[in-house]
Amino acid sequence: MYEFGARPCTDKEIHVSIHSGGHMVGPERYMETVAALQPDMYVTLCDEVPADSKPKRVSTSVRRTTAWLDTCLQLHARYQQPQPQQGQEQQQPLQRGQQRGQLKAAQRQKQRQQQLERERERQQQQGQQQQPQQPQEEATEAAATAALQQQQQASANGAADGVAEDGVGEGPLSGSLVFAALGGGALPAERQRAAAAVAGKEGVAGYALCGLGTGESPSARPALIAASLAGLEASSSSPTAPVAASTSPASSSSLQLLSSLPVFAAGVGGSPEEVLQAVAAGVDLLDCSFVAQVTAAGYALTFPLRPPPDWQPQTSADASAVEAAAAVESSSGPLTLTSAAQPATTASSPDGSDETKINLWSTSYRLDTAPLLPGCGCSACRQHTRAYLHHLLQAHEMLADVLLEAHNTSHMQAFVQAIREAIAEGQLQRYQQWFASLRSGPVLPPAGPPRKGKRRALGPPGSPAPSAEAEGAVEVEEGAGGDSHAKGSGGAVALGGDAVMAEAADVGAVAAAKWVRV
Numbered sequence: 001m002y003e004f005g006a007r008p009c010t011d012k013e014i015h016v017s018i019h020s021g022g023h024m025v026g027p028e029r030y031m032e033t034v035a036a037l038q039p040d041m042y043v044t045l046c047d048e049v050p051a052d053s054k055p056k057r058v059s060t061s062v063r064r065t066t067a068w069l070d071t072c073l074q075l076h077a078r079y080q081q082p083q084p085q086q087g088q089e090q091q092q093p094l095q096r097g098q099q100r101g102q103l104k105a106a107q108r109q110k111q112r113q114q115q116l117e118r119e120r121e122r123q124q125q126q127g128q129q130q131q132p133q134q135p136q137e138e139a140t141e142a143a144a145t146a147a148l149q150q151q152q153q154a155s156a157n158g159a160a161d162g163v164a165e166d167g168v169g170e171g172p173l174s175g176s177l178v179f180a181a182l183g184g185g186a187l188p189a190e191r192q193r194a195a196a197a198v199a200g201k202e203g204v205a206g207y208a209l210c211g212l213g214t215g216e217s218p219s220a221r222p223a224l225i226a227a228s229l230a231g232l233e234a235s236s237s238s239p240t241a242p243v244a245a246s247t248s249p250a251s252s253s254s255l256q257l258l259s260s261l262p263v264f265a266a267g268v269g270g271s272p273e274e275v276l277q278a279v280a281a282g283v284d285l286l287d288c289s290f291v292a293q294v295t296a297a298g299y300a301l302t303f304p305l306r307p308p309p310d311w312q313p314q315t316s317a318d319a320s321a322v323e324a325a326a327a328v329e330s331s332s333g334p335l336t337l338t339s340a341a342q343p344a345t346t347a348s349s350p351d352g353s354d355e356t357k358i359n360l361w362s363t364s365y366r367l368d369t370a371p372l373l374p375g376c377g378c379s380a381c382r383q384h385t386r387a388y389l390h391h392l393l394q395a396h397e398m399l400a401d402v403l404l405e406a407h408n409t410s411h412m413q414a415f416v417q418a419i420r421e422a423i424a425e426g427q428l429q430r431y432q433q434w435f436a437s438l439r440s441g442p443v444l445p446p447a448g449p450p451r452k453g454k455r456r457a458l459g460p461p462g463s464p465a466p467s468a469e470a471e472g473a474v475e476v477e478e479g480a481g482g483d484s485h486a487k488g489s490g491g492a493v494a495l496g497g498d499a500v501m502a503e504a505a506d507v508g509a510v511a512a513a514k515w516v517r518v
Helices: 027-037 055-080 084-126 136-166 188-198 218-237 242-247 249-260 272-281 290-297 316-332 379-383 386-394 398-425 428-440
Strands: 014-018 021-025 041-043 177-182 206-209 263-265 299-301 357-359 454-456 475-478 484-487 491-495 500-504
Touching (some): 027 055, 055 177, 206 218, 218 272, 272 290, 290 299, 379 398, 386 398, 398 428
Parallel strands (some): 206 263
Antiparallel strands (some): 014 021, 454 475, 475 484
């Protein structure tokens, strides 16, 4: 619901673009649509603005959203009660049907009487004194019509009695929950002000953080969520009447209710890291578009869900080793090296696969008979293989998207279950650190058998090989595991000819690092 320049929003309605075009929607029309849908929960009308909006526009959106919340709550209470117009509209077709039935019965009875009169006239003309008997069908139909009218009258009386006894609970929104919309754009102060204006309103079952994922930096998102939650907590902890609040039990119960209300955030589920970040910031409910994105691209999620029992967070010693390796890398020029403590992006293949997902479009899976993720209990992994999914994608079969979405949805649900378990155990921070370390795993070693023996480092392409007596000569020796070790005091180092070049001032400073050919 953003302004694209067609028609600007006003204090009464906003301009929305849907499949049928642009429409101006106000609180009344919005609530009519919600009442027609009869949802389990819904968010009140919000004037959402992008993250790059000016402060004046953001302030206006907060004022409009707060005013529309009051209107939506009033209309919600009205739609919770039985609608008299709706009842009359339901009774009118019944009355019209009864009238049509009575009219048709009268016409049939008249036709039968006419037939009887014509039959009597014909019998009199023929001189036969036969008295025609009334058919039994007429009596049976009249009895059925009377029984139907009695049943309809009884059902109408019962419905009227039920409405009179129940009252609230018969409306279209009788069981729906209202989530108050909290705006504020990318300004923490405006988000806190919006939350303070909404907190404590009666009839609100939760809060919805709107306007996220509209251009703000992911690193700034936790601060925006924290600002909204701080506004709710500040309003609940600082009542206007401290004496009355301390003596009234209803006030304390309202504070407990406010703290237990769920918080919903839309537009923050673009990746597992964003989901975990939002949960750590205090979000209870959120939508996730990540499953649809990876499914459309042909990926199957494979990232681990729980840390190993012996995993420990990064220590200060590891941090110092990382800084030393970074300093050596900056002083030695382009260098490909990894360490157990060095944060680097997870290695990915040219087809986009990495340790968190696999690309089933790749031809490397055309003969792979393994499941999408060994140990997964979803239907796609239990009944199908990677080769079959690769075939379905290559054939552009719709079943490929169905199976991939089933697996990815199941994997994300297991991921959220793991987060709930970490929260219950009080290990959410540790779980977050471990999950972040998945993106900083070591680069995979080069494929192929390791070379044996000893070789001497070579210079740049086209240059003669340096002699062993040259100053700064360095030898490279490979062990049985394929690891390369540098010998010497410094100078130019090249691994595998022209594969990797490095200018190292002190090879001993990077002895802990692992040299990897690329």
